[in-house]
Amino acid sequence: MLALVxxxxxxxxxxxxxVLLAILSLFGLYGLITVGIAVIFAATRVVNLxxxxxxxxxxxxxxxxxGPAFGWRAVLALVATAPLLLLxxxxxLRRPLAxxxxxxxxxxxxxxxxxxxVELLFTSTSRAVEPPIAGxxxxxxxxxxxxxxxxxxxxxAVIGLVLLVAYRxxxxxxxxxxxxxxxxxxxxxxxxRRVRTVAFVLGGLLAVLAGALYSPVLxxxxxxxxxxxxPVFFGLLFSRPGALGTAAGAALLxxxxxxxxxxxxxDVLAEVLFYLIVIGVAALRSRPWIRRFSSWLSRIFVxxxxx
Amino acid sequence: MAQPHFRPRTxxxxxxxxxxxxxxxxxxxxxxxxxxxxxxKIGVIVPLTGPVSATGTALRRGFELGVKKVxxxxxxxxxxxxxxxxxxxxxxxxxxxxxxxxxxxxxVSIIFGTITGDTAEAVARVADDAKVPFGxxxxxxxxxxxxxxxxxxxxxxxxxxxxxxxxxxxxxxKVAIVGSDYNYPRFYAGVAKDLVKQSGGAIVAEEYSPLGQxxxxxxxxxxxxxxxxxxxSMVVGADAVTFSQQASQFGLLTPGLGFxxxxxxxxxxxxxxxxxxxxxxxxxxxxxxxxxxxxTFVADYRAAHDFDAPIPxxxxxxxxxxxxxxxxxxxxxxxxxxxxxxxxxRLTFDSPxxxxxxxxxxxxxxxxxxxxxxxxxxxxxxxxxxxxRIPDTxxxxxxx
Numbered sequence: 001m002l003a004l005v006x007x008x009x010x011x012x013x014x015x016x017x018x019v020l021l022a023i024l025s026l027f028g029l030y031g032l033i034t035v036g037i038a039v040i041f042a043a044t045r046v047v048n049l050x051x052x053x054x055x056x057x058x059x060x061x062x063x064x065x066x067g068p069a070f071g072w073r074a075v076l077a078l079v080a081t082a083p084l085l086l087l088x089x090x091x092x093l094r095r096p097l098a099x100x101x102x103x104x105x106x107x108x109x110x111x112x113x114x115x116x117x118v119e120l121l122f123t124s125t126s127r128a129v130e131p132p133i134a135g136x137x138x139x140x141x142x143x144x145x146x147x148x149x150x151x152x153x154x155x156x157a158v159i160g161l162v163l164l165v166a167y168r169x170x171x172x173x174x175x176x177x178x179x180x181x182x183x184x185x186x187x188x189x190x191x192x193r194r195v196r197t198v199a200f201v202l203g204g205l206l207a208v209l210a211g212a213l214y215s216p217v218l219x220x221x222x223x224x225x226x227x228x229x230x231p232v233f234f235g236l237l238f239s240r241p242g243a244l245g246t247a248a249g250a251a252l253l254x255x256x257x258x259x260x261x262x263x264x265x266x267d268v269l270a271e272v273l274f275y276l277i278v279i280g281v282a283a284l285r286s287r288p289w290i291r292r293f294s295s296w297l298s299r300i301f302v303x304x305x306x307x
Numbered sequence: 308m309a310q311p312h313f314r315p316r317t318x319x320x321x322x323x324x325x326x327x328x329x330x331x332x333x334x335x336x337x338x339x340x341x342x343x344x345x346x347x348k349i350g351v352i353v354p355l356t357g358p359v360s361a362t363g364t365a366l367r368r369g370f371e372l373g374v375k376k377v378x379x380x381x382x383x384x385x386x387x388x389x390x391x392x393x394x395x396x397x398x399x400x401x402x403x404x405x406x407x408x409x410x411x412x413x414x415v416s417i418i419f420g421t422i423t424g425d426t427a428e429a430v431a432r433v434a435d436d437a438k439v440p441f442g443x444x445x446x447x448x449x450x451x452x453x454x455x456x457x458x459x460x461x462x463x464x465x466x467x468x469x470x471x472x473x474x475x476x477x478x479x480x481k482v483a484i485v486g487s488d489y490n491y492p493r494f495y496a497g498v499a500k501d502l503v504k505q506s507g508g509a510i511v512a513e514e515y516s517p518l519g520q521x522x523x524x525x526x527x528x529x530x531x532x533x534x535x536x537x538x539x540s541m542v543v544g545a546d547a548v549t550f551s552q553q554a555s556q557f558g559l560l561t562p563g564l565g566f567x568x569x570x571x572x573x574x575x576x577x578x579x580x581x582x583x584x585x586x587x588x589x590x591x592x593x594x595x596x597x598x599x600x601x602x603t604f605v606a607d608y609r610a611a612h613d614f615d616a617p618i619p620x621x622x623x624x625x626x627x628x629x630x631x632x633x634x635x636x637x638x639x640x641x642x643x644x645x646x647x648x649x650x651x652x653r654l655t656f657d658s659p660x661x662x663x664x665x666x667x668x669x670x671x672x673x674x675x676x677x678x679x680x681x682x683x684x685x686x687x688x689x690x691x692x693x694x695x696r697i698p699d700t701x702x703x704x705x706x707x
Contacts, residue, residue, distance in 0.1 A: 015528075022524045029521070125361040126548040128578040136558065145556040217556070218521055219548035219578065223358050227519030262525035267516040268488050 017142040019263055025148050027255040028155025029214050031248055033228060034235035035159055036206030038247035039166075041236060042179035043192075043199030046093070046103045050111035051207045051232065052225025057081055058211025060118055063127045063220040070132035074212035078205050085204040089197050111225075119222040131216035151213050158209065159248050162202075166244045175199060179242025231258065234278045238285070254278070346386040347642055349374070349629070350409030352430055353420040354397035358544055362422050362574055362621055366444055367392060369622030370419060372607050373629035383637050391415065397422060399429035406433035415439065416642045417632055419625070424449050424491050431456040439644040440651055442632050444624035446591070447491055448672075452703035455648055458672045459628035459660075460621070461591040463498045464699040465677055470567055470589045471502040471539075473679075478565030479536025483512040485526065485550070492541035499539050511535050520546055523553040530559055537565035548578045555582050573617035576686045584684050591660060592623035593680050593688040601659045617686040627658040628673075661696060669702035 033051055040048045061077035062070065092106050131147035139149065166172035174195055177185040182192045211225070218224060231254050238254075239247035257277060261270035284290055351370055354363035370390075378387045391413050395402040402421060409415045410433065418434050418441040421427040427443050431453040434441035438455060446460035475482070482503045486492025492515065500510055512533035514526045527550075530538065538560070542550040547570040554560035560582060570579055571588040594605045594617060604626050608618055635650035636642075655665045661676035679692035 018524075018528060022522070025524070026522050119356070119360070123361055123364075124358065126545045126575065126578045128548055128552055131556065143558070148556065217549075217553060219545035219552070221358070221545045224545065227521060259522075259525065262522075263528075267514065267520070267526060271517045 017140045018144070019259060021139060021142070021144050021149065021152070022259045022263075023252075023256045024152040024156065025217075026259055027252050028152040028159075029210055029228070030231050030235060030255050031159045031251040032155050032206050032210035032213075033232045034239075034247050034251040035162055035244055036203040036210070037232055037236050038203070038239055038241075038244050039162070039175070039199050039206070040203035042175060042242040042244070043196045044093070044103070045100055045241070046107065047233070047236065048200075048203065049104060049108040049229075050088075050114065051204070052227075052229040053111035053114040054081065054085075054204050054207035054225070055211035055214075055228055056118065056220075056222060056225040057114060058208035058213075059129070059215040059218065059220045059224060060122065060127075060211075061208075062212045062215040063129050064122060070129075070216075074209065077208050077212045081208045082201055082205060085201045086197065089200040093200065094193070115222045122222075124222055126219040126221040129215040129220060147216055151217065154213060155210070158206070162206065163244055163248060171195075171198070176242050231255075234282070237282055347383045347388050347417070347633075347636055348413060348415045349388065349390040350406070350413060350415035350418045351390055351392045351420045352395050352402055352405050352409070352418060352426070353392065354422055354426070355392075355394040357396040357398075359397045359422045362445070362619060363394075363397075363420075365574075365619040365622040366420060366422065366625045368608060368612055369444070369604075369625035370629050372604060372611070373626040374633075376626075377630060377633045383633055388633060395421070395426055397426060399423075399425045402426040402429040403433055406430045410434075410437045410439055416644060416647060417442065417636065419444075419629060419632070421445070422621075424489075427456075437644070438648070440632065440635075440648045442628055444621050444628050446620065446624075448494055450490055450494075452671050452706035454706060455644070456671060457632075457651055457666055459624045459631070460673075461675075461677065461697075462670075462672050462699040462701075463495050464502075464701060465591070465672075465697045466589050467495075467498055467502050467539075468697055468699075469677060469679070469694045471499065471508070472506040473587075474537045474565040474567060475503070475506045475508045478563075480508040481511045481533070481535045482508050482537045482539060483514075483530050483533055483535035484510060484539045484541075485512075485514045485516075485530060486541035487543050487546055488515040488517045492543070495539075495541045508537075516542070516546070516550075518544065518546060521549065523550050524557065526550075527554050527557045527559050530554075531557065535564065537567075540566065540568035540570055543569050547575050551575075551579050551582050571682065573619050573686070573688060576617050576682070580684070580686065583682050585682065587679050587681050587691060588688070589694070590620055590678055590680055590688065591675060592620050592627070593678060593690060594618040594623070595680070595687055595689050596659055596678075597690075598659045617688055624660075627660050630658065631656045631664070631673075667698075667700050669700055669706060671703075671706050672699055674698055674700075 033055060037048055037051045040046065058077045061080065062073045065073050065076060088110055092110065093103055133147040133150055135146050136143040137146045137149060166175060174185065174190045177190060178192045178195045186192050235247060235250040235254050238250035258274055261274055351367060353367050354360050374388050374390055382388050391409060393405045393409065395405055406418060409418060418430060418439055421430050421443055422445050427449050431441055435453045435455045441456045442459060444459045448463050484496045484499055486496060496513060503510055512530050512535060514529060516526055551560060551570045560566060566586060567588065571583050571586060576583065605618060608614060608622065632651060634656055635654045636647045638650045639646040652666055652668060655663045658664060664673055664675040667674050674696065677694040677697045678690050679694055680688040681691040683689050
């Protein structure tokens with residue numbers, strides 16, 4: 001009897017660890033892309049619709065460049081994409097910035113162009129990338145694929161680093177200032193155009209990194225970024241512009257909700273419920289009394305201070 | 308500096324809703340030849356862009372080589388066969404419009420192509436209304452049968468009837484089924500369940516996941532918990548690669564597990580080679596068939612398209628399928644759809660797909676031979692057993 005109870009507890013603990021690791025892994029993917037899109041949104045107030053396609057660019061670099069070690073391929077993806085992002089921001093986004101919708105459509109066009117170029121160069125056949133770390137590791141008695149764990153931890157570290165930059169450096173302060181009130185930031189000597197350029201490149205590179213990092217667990221094809229956009233947009237929707245911590249938090253909640261629902265029920269039912277919940281929450285958040293309540297709550301937990 | 312007049316939250320919500328509700332629609336393009344009267348004209352509807360464009364391209368290539376062969380041998384009733392290729396991007400609404408255009412403007416006598424079941428059904432409805440024969444080459448079953456639709460790809464029963472007893476004998480009786488969440492994988496599972504029961508096996512897990520799934524861990528965990536001996540996978544598209552990779556990383560897909568289904572198709576070999584090498588797969592045609600016609604087709608295909616990967620089965624089905632349809636057109640009196648359609652139903656045709664292949668009137672599916680292939684490193688789908696004719700006479704409503 002004792003052995004049975006002990007076995008039951010062991011299985012339960014193992015499945016709990018399994019769920020936590022699944023959330024970590026999915027959060028790594030969603031978190032990198034969401035924080036990236038939130039950085040761009042903070043500085044430009046534009047939803048980058050090419051964010052998913054930048055994930056695809058990172059994954060393709062890891063898939064088609066076969067010579068160097070995997071880590072160098074990820075670095076190459078970042079180095080090669082940075083000038084492209086710079087060009088896109090300078091040549092295509094700067095002028096239509098007065099109209100948010102026009103700029104958003106420009107980013108949609110950029111994404112479409114990226115998909116078509118990749119399809120022309122490499123066809124639409126899916127590719128796979130060999131994980132650089134094979135085998136499994138045991139985490140609290142739960143065996144787990146080693147590379148998947150590494151992926152989650154690296155992504156977590158990068159997200160932490162970005163938040164550190166945003167909240168503990170001068171550049172982070174200027175980014176938040178531009179996000180809060182670009183006109184005021186400009187009057188105080190900050191060049192919002194430069195902040196926007198850096199933010200667009202940084203935000204895009206986070207998506208490229210996500211693509212390269214997660215390429216060994218995904219099918220690499222021209223449309224792979226499309227399915228990632230929906231959870232990422234919900235993450236952005238639930239965050240506050242300029243508050244990157246809330247974007248990371250929203251990505252974590254969305255990853256956790258997705259994993260937990262799929263653990264408790266079939267994938268098909270879980271997806272329906274997932275969308276019902278996130279759309280319901282989005283609709284509720286827009287109600288004035290909820291906004292007022294959350295504003296009071298934030299004042300209770302974060303008392304006003306003179307600074 | 309003025310802030311843009313844009314409501315960001317509304318924008319994000321709109322975009323998110325649009326992405327949930329819509330996919331990328333493909334545009335239609337056309338190509339082809341001049342509109343000469345008197346010659347037989349075929350309309351080819353294939354996805355040349357979008358997620359299934361690789362399969363669509365393979366079908367188009369097989370079709371074009373098939374028509375070239377017929378034209379090199381004198382065409383149909385002394386005139387060269389013409390064709391018009393259009394791109395439906397895998398979108399059923401586009402397929403419907405293109406089918407109408409091909410029939411009304413281009414005056415085609417036969418329609419050929421489509422890859423996904425929904426586009427096939429969309430075209431079949433239009434073809435049926437206009438009484439124009441429509442041939443498909445993709446494997447699997449469509450939801451329903453139409454009097455003017457004819458399927459050259461193998462049916463689910465033709466694939467699974469020889470496969471399931473062998474898998475159960477070799478690996479064990481506990482069978483798990485996993486599929487993408489749409490109609491066909493559920494139909495496939497229904498057929499599989501019948502055959503597993505007949506073979507003395509048991510279904511221990513059945514899982515479906517929406518298309519575009521990036522994280523298969525919860526599904527794989529449930530499948531692993533069921534401890535299956537055999538896994539039948541009808542996870543399709545890019546998800547076939549994602550699922551198989553993650554199943555391997557989580558220790559589900561091991562050499563000790565019997566594995567059959569879509570991920571073993573040649574389309575996925577470039578991505579999944581290490582996971583499928585050494586496994587057996589049931590097919591209708593492989594580029595390693597050793598008859599003269601298949602060898603010529605394979606050589607022409609590789610030379611014309613500088614292609615060295617395994618040639619997708621759909622290309623072979625299209626190559627021999629269009630020759631079948633044109634042989635029927637040759638027998639028909641004139642270029643009228645109903646006459647050609649009648650001959651398609653009557654014709655028996657010899658090809659590498661089998662001697663005396665013909666359509667079953669109860670379901671409009673080709674009754675042809677099947678092969679067991681063993682997947683060798685490098686993508687050689689070598690014939691390991693000729694399974695002969697695997698009949699599927701299961702009646703479907705709507706054929707008559």
